[in-house]
Amino acid sequence: MTHLVTVLGGDGIGPEVTDAAVRVCQAVTTADQITWTNASFGGNTFLEEGSAFPDDTQAACKESSAVLLGAVGLGETLPPGAKRPELGLLELRGALGTFANIRPVKPFPSLFDMSPIRPELLEEVDILFVRELTGGIYFGEKTRTATTASDLCVYTEGEIERIVTMATEFSRDRRKKLTSVDKANVLETSRLWREVTSRTAKAVCPEVELEHLLVDAMAMYLLKRPADFDVIVTENMFGDILTDEASMLCGSLGMLPSASIGEGTGLYEPIHGSAPDIAGQGIANPCGTILSAAMMLRMSLGQPDVANAIEAAVEATIDAKVLTPDLGGKATTKEMTDAIIKRLG
Amino acid sequence: MTHLVTVLGGDGIGPEVTDAAVRVCQAVTTADQITWTNASFGGNTFLEEGSAFPDDTQAACKESSAVLLGAVGLGETLPPGAKRPELGLLELRGALGTFANIRPVKPFPSLFDMSPIRPELLEEVDILFVRELTGGIYFGEKTRTATTASDLCVYTEGEIERIVTMATEFSRDRRKKLTSVDKANVLETSRLWREVTSRTAKAVCPEVELEHLLVDAMAMYLLKRPADFDVIVTENMFGDILTDEASMLCGSLGMLPSASIGEGTGLYEPIHGSAPDIAGQGIANPCGTILSAAMMLRMSLGQPDVANAIEAAVEATIDAKVLTPDLGGKATTKEMTDAIIKRLG
Numbered sequence: 283m284t285h286l287v288t289v290l291g292g293d294g295i296g297p298e299v300t301d302a303a304v305r306v307c308q309a310v311t312t313a314d315q316i317t318w319t320n321a322s323f324g325g326n327t328f329l330e331e332g333s334a335f336p337d338d339t340q341a342a343c344k345e346s347s348a349v350l351l352g353a354v355g356l357g358e359t360l361p362p363g364a365k366r367p368e369l370g371l372l373e374l375r376g377a378l379g380t381f382a383n384i385r386p387v388k389p390f391p392s393l394f395d396m397s398p399i400r401p402e403l404l405e406e407v408d409i410l411f412v413r414e415l416t417g418g419i420y421f422g423e424k425t426r427t428a429t430t431a432s433d434l435c436v437y438t439e440g441e442i443e444r445i446v447t448m449a450t451e452f453s454r455d456r457r458k459k460l461t462s463v464d465k466a467n468v469l470e471t472s473r474l475w476r477e478v479t480s481r482t483a484k485a486v487c488p489e490v491e492l493e494h495l496l497v498d499a500m501a502m503y504l505l506k507r508p509a510d511f512d513v514i515v516t517e518n519m520f521g522d523i524l525t526d527e528a529s530m531l532c533g534s535l536g537m538l539p540s541a542s543i544g545e546g547t548g549l550y551e552p553i554h555g556s557a558p559d560i561a562g563q564g565i566a567n568p569c570g571t572i573l574s575a576a577m578m579l580r581m582s583l584g585q586p587d588v589a590n591a592i593e594a595a596v597e598a599t600i601d602a603k604v605l606t607p608d609l610g611g612k613a614t615t616k617e618m619t620d621a622i623i624k625r626l627g
Numbered sequence: 628m629t630h631l632v633t634v635l636g637g638d639g640i641g642p643e644v645t646d647a648a649v650r651v652c653q654a655v656t657t658a659d660q661i662t663w664t665n666a667s668f669g670g671n672t673f674l675e676e677g678s679a680f681p682d683d684t685q686a687a688c689k690e691s692s693a694v695l696l697g698a699v700g701l702g703e704t705l706p707p708g709a710k711r712p713e714l715g716l717l718e719l720r721g722a723l724g725t726f727a728n729i730r731p732v733k734p735f736p737s738l739f740d741m742s743p744i745r746p747e748l749l750e751e752v753d754i755l756f757v758r759e760l761t762g763g764i765y766f767g768e769k770t771r772t773a774t775t776a777s778d779l780c781v782y783t784e785g786e787i788e789r790i791v792t793m794a795t796e797f798s799r800d801r802r803k804k805l806t807s808v809d810k811a812n813v814l815e816t817s818r819l820w821r822e823v824t825s826r827t828a829k830a831v832c833p834e835v836e837l838e839h840l841l842v843d844a845m846a847m848y849l850l851k852r853p854a855d856f857d858v859i860v861t862e863n864m865f866g867d868i869l870t871d872e873a874s875m876l877c878g879s880l881g882m883l884p885s886a887s888i889g890e891g892t893g894l895y896e897p898i899h900g901s902a903p904d905i906a907g908q909g910i911a912n913p914c915g916t917i918l919s920a921a922m923m924l925r926m927s928l929g930q931p932d933v934a935n936a937i938e939a940a941v942e943a944t945i946d947a948k949v950l951t952p953d954l955g956g957k958a959t960t961k962e963m964t965d966a967i968i969k970r971l972g
């Protein structure tokens with residue numbers, strides 16, 4: 283069966299890193315297995331077509347097995363109040379029903395020195411973040427007058443159940459520890475979150491050990507004892523903040539992949555931004571996107587062995603010190619990508 | 628003029644650390660200057676009197692120039708759904724109108740080794756957090772049914788203006804840099820926050836350089852380049868998370884003071900919790916509360932010189948390695964407090 287993958291290069295360095303990732307995938311898969319198509323998305327698309335997420339892109343994404351996204355954002359050049367490319371991203375997530383954002387945080391030993399955290403704390407770190415992605419304050423009703431604004435945070439039992447079910451299943455296949463993060467001492471949504479999480483985790487897999495932590499405490503423990511966590515599940519806004527904080531354990535943002543999965547088509551993207559300052563120079567770090575493509579092969583395209591091979595090749599390339607400037611090296615995007623392809627075996 | 632200070636020891640180690648702080652203050656002020664009274668507050672008070680913040684405590688606090696608080700919380704022993712001691716804290720803040728929570732983050736060089744962050748990143752760190760404390764999602768309307776919950780985040784222009792005015796004034800007297808943190812690419816309250824902040828900071832002091840950062844980016848930069856920040860102003864929930872994250876720059880939570888100020892009586896408390904596990908053993912670190920008392924002397928009691936003397940004595944004591952167990956030493960609360968008093972000169 284041929285899988286269709288839609289590639290949304292996006293803005294800035296986006297198209298450079300998606301090109302690199304597609305080259306890596308094409309080196310280990312055939313045209314029979316995957317058909318790749320490009321579609322327009324993001325800030326430039328907004329300027330050209332008046333929408334960051336046009337209808338034909340939407341249709342292409344929905345028909346695909348997976349979407350590979352580069353990055354969106356033009357810096358500060360958009361008119362204030364414009365429907366910004368970030369909203370393209372929220373619409374994309376909403377359209378695909380990708381209610382779970384999955385971010386592995388496992389620092390590479392040869393990059394420990396790039397992290398602001400002491401290397402001895404990084405040694406056993408292997409965290410999987412599961413962030414709720416289509417609910418909460420991101421999608422609740424908003425109001426605005428000249429002098430007042432509001433955002434409503436809503437969660438339903440069903441929204442919590444499905445994300446916690448997924449997180450519990452991930453823990454079951456890992457170290458069987460699940461940490462749920464909320465602010466149950468203040469928020470009503472967090473109290474519902476805690477109740478539903480306790481009951482769901484137990485029902486899905488009683489062997490998984492569940493702990494509840496408050497978000498402020500989690501922001502500390504993530505730095506103080508990062509090796510203690512296995513799977514961390516949390517709501518949309520807390521997940522946004524904590525996953526970016528956790529990215530610092532890995533040194534460079536450029537290395538980190540993510541998967542957004544849920545009802546159908548999966549969405550795969552590096553966690554870094556569009557970096558307009560280095561766009562077009564051919565020096566962007568392609569690893570975050572290449573590792574996102576590996577997650578795509580594993581989670582949406584049924585090719586776990588190919589995914590493993592790509593991940594091993596990225597690690598071997600890092601260990602061999604073929605590094606882009608953000609990692610302290612001098613390799614171009616193309617050189618680093620070639621070095622990864624060479625190591626695919 | 629005699630100032631009245633109400634002391635709320637609270638739960639766990641709370642009374643041990645407020646006792647220590649009062650002893651330090653009494654060593655450098657006279658009974659003519661400050662009258663100290665104790666009042667009941669927190670989890671134990673809730674269990675004994677049915678309210679964490681009884682009326683007579685409320686009256687005493689409102690009459691005082693300042694309130695010195697230890698810590699609240701009994702661990703997991705309260706019945707679920709009970710009106711918890713945290714709510715006592717929110718009520719206390721609401722009753723006193725303390726709309727600004729001020730947290731200095733300036734790591735002590737002799738404690739650099741206790742931080743999970745690399746020491747070379749800590750050298751020039753000197754941040755003042757100004758967190759909005761009586762608005763936003765903490766105080767908005769909450770709803771709950773069997774299957775749905777909601778929390779409303781509201782901000783008004785006036786609430787933003789007063790906190791930003793205060794933050795701008797702090798920056799003016801420091802390094803003239805103000806960083807405002809929001810999530811303006813997603814939240815309507817953040818868009819209002821950003822507009823009002825831009826206009827207010829400019830009106831209050833045009834020489835202060837203002838930058839806006841998104842909360843997720845801030846969670847990274849706080850670790851990657853903490854020395855770049857001077858005053859950071861943000862809304863209630865983001866402030867809760869970011870200040871706790873920032874506390875890790877200082878190594879031990881036990882060292883960190885806070886001030887909550889606003890319409891009248893100021894509230895001063897260490898940022899650590901009630902630590903039920905070590906309560907009653909006489910080994911709690913008193914420094915967070917002693918430094919909070921110093922902030923109180925400076926900000927509510929008009930005694931900046933005494934405040935400076937206490938801060939210098941704490942630093943000298945740390946440098947002399949008279950340390951409680953949380954700091955890697957063997958001193959008791961009493962020994963460390965005595966050592967600080969001895970250095971008050």
Ligand SMILES: CC(C)[C@H](C(=O)O)[C@@H](O)C(=O)O
Pocket residue numbers: 368371372522812813843
């Ligand atoms: C761009 C923004 C809307 C987005 C989010 O907050 O979800 C980003 O920060 C992310 O984490 O993917």
Ligand SMILES: CC(C)[C@H](C(=O)O)[C@@H](O)C(=O)O
Pocket residue numbers: 467468498713716717867
């Ligand atoms: C106890 C809790 C309600 C409180 C808060 O979130 O404000 C605490 O975390 C703090 O930061 O003082």
